[in-house]
Amino acid sequence: MLGCLTVVAGQNDPTDIVAGPALEAAPRLLGLWLDVRSGSGRIVGGSVVEVEAYSGADDPASHAYRGPTPRAEVMFGPPGRLYVYRSYGIHWCANVVCGPEGTAGAVLIRALEPRLGVEHMWSRRPKARVETDLCSGPGKLCAALGIGGDHNGVDLLDLESPVRLRSPDGGEASGAEMVDDAGGTRLEVVTGPRIGISRAVDRPWRFGLAENPHLSRPFPAR
DNA sequence: TTTCCGATGTACT
DNA sequence: GTACATCGGAAAA
Numbered sequence: 001m002l003g004c005l006t007v008v009a010g011q012n013d014p015t016d017i018v019a020g021p022a023l024e025a026a027p028r029l030l031g032l033w034l035d036v037r038s039g040s041g042r043i044v045g046g047s048v049v050e051v052e053a054y055s056g057a058d059d060p061a062s063h064a065y066r067g068p069t070p071r072a073e074v075m076f077g078p079p080g081r082l083y084v085y086r087s088y089g090i091h092w093c094a095n096v097v098c099g100p101e102g103t104a105g106a107v108l109i110r111a112l113e114p115r116l117g118v119e120h121m122w123s124r125r126p127k128a129r130v131e132t133d134l135c136s137g138p139g140k141l142c143a144a145l146g147i148g149g150d151h152n153g154v155d156l157l158d159l160e161s162p163v164r165l166r167s168p169d170g171g172e173a174s175g176a177e178m179v180d181d182a183g184g185t186r187l188e189v190v191t192g193p194r195i196g197i198s199r200a201v202d203r204p205w206r207f208g209l210a211e212n213p214h215l216s217r218p219f220p221a222r
Numbered sequence: 223t224t225t226c227c228g229a230t231g232t233a234c235t
Numbered sequence: 236g237t238a239c240a241t242c243g244g245a246a247a248a
Contacts, residue, residue, distance in 0.1 A: 052240070061240070063233090071232070088241050089230030095240090108240060127243070139241050196240050225247070235237075 014165045015157055018079040022098040022105035026053040027189050027207045029096060029107055033169065035116055036145040037162050044120050044145050046112030046135055047168060050208040050215050052194045054095070056104030060199035064104030074153050075104045082163050084142075084152040091139030094147050096156060096165060110195070110206070112141045113214045115169075121145070137216040192219040 017028045035045025054062040056075070063072040063085065074083040075097055083095040083106050095106035112135035114121055121134045121144040128134050135141035142148070147163065156165040188210040193201055195217070208215050 054240075063240080066234080069233070085240085086231055088239065089232075091241050093240060110240085137241070143242095194240070198239085223248080226245085228244090229242095231239105233238090 012167075014167065015080065018096060018098045018157070018165075019100070020098065021103075022053040022055050022107050023205060025096070025098040025105075026051045026107045026205065027191075029109075029165075030189060030207060030209055031168065031187060033115065033164075033166050034094075034109060034112060034145070034156075035164055035166070036147060036151075037164075038120075038146055042117055042120055044117035046114045046116070046141070046145075046214075048109055048111075049113050049212045050109075050111035050206070052108040052110055052207070053205040054106050054108060054194075059203075061194060061197040061201075061203075062104065062106075064106075068104070072104065075106050077101055077153070080155060080157040080165070082147075082151055082154045082156050084147060084149055086149065087139060092142040092148050093138040094142050094151075094163075108138060109141060110138050111136050111208070111212075111214050111216045112145075113212065114144070132213045136214050140216075190219045 012028050014032055017025045029048050029051055032048050033045055035043055037043050056064040059065055064075040068076045074081055078101040079098050081097040083097050084092055087093045095108045097106050099105035114134050125134055125144050134144050151163050154161045154163050190208050190210045191204045192206045193204055194206045208219055
């Protein structure tokens with residue numbers, strides 16, 4: 001049996017979710033939509049299918065571990081902001097800041113299921129061969145959506161922002177479905193260790209929608 | 223198929 | 236100087 005969590009796609013209010021600690025917010029962000037409006041007015045976006053939680057002083061793998069450095073400053077700000085950083089000097093990675101202002105916490109978006117402006121994503125990621133390569137990784141999805149350093153700190157909850165986190169337009173996030181006691185459909189969430197880190201590797205703070213084809217990589221079986 | 227490694231901007235030792 | 240929340244091309248198997 002994989003995982004022990006479920007989420008109800010699209011039934012969570014983004015404002016409520018990001019108000020809580022990153023570890024609690026992370027699985028609840030699954031199924032929400034992240035979309036980006038470019039200068040030309042085109043919208044690209046997708047539903048969140050994979051995330052990782054990072055906290056602050058108690059998390060050696062977090063950029064906020066050593067306090068509010070210039071890079072990690074946004075992580076200490078109000079929730080619902082976008083924290084963008086450069087990875088390995090080449091790629092951009094996008095996080096949703098969580099928890100009350102003054103505390104550090106963020107959820108790294110690791111994979112999206114493309115929903116809007118897929119043709120535009122292909123033009124930004126010509127190397128991709130199949131649709132499941134478009135947004136199946138933190139650097140890939142930033143490239144596909146056009147997220148970069150200029151977006152660091154934008155308010156994801158403001159409808160006027162160029163980058164927004166919001167409830168789905170329609171179409172559920174896809175994955176392994178479950179039926180709860182009340183007869184509602186829920187999506188099964190799998191967990192595992194965070195990827196690409198060397199500290200606090202034992203914490204299962206990676207979350208994904210089970211069996212979704214857009215995951216950055218498989219979750220270890222358990 | 224899997225593994226290895228280069229590219230290259232920041233932050234920190 | 237070294238490490239790093241990555242990716243993709245080349246080499247090995």
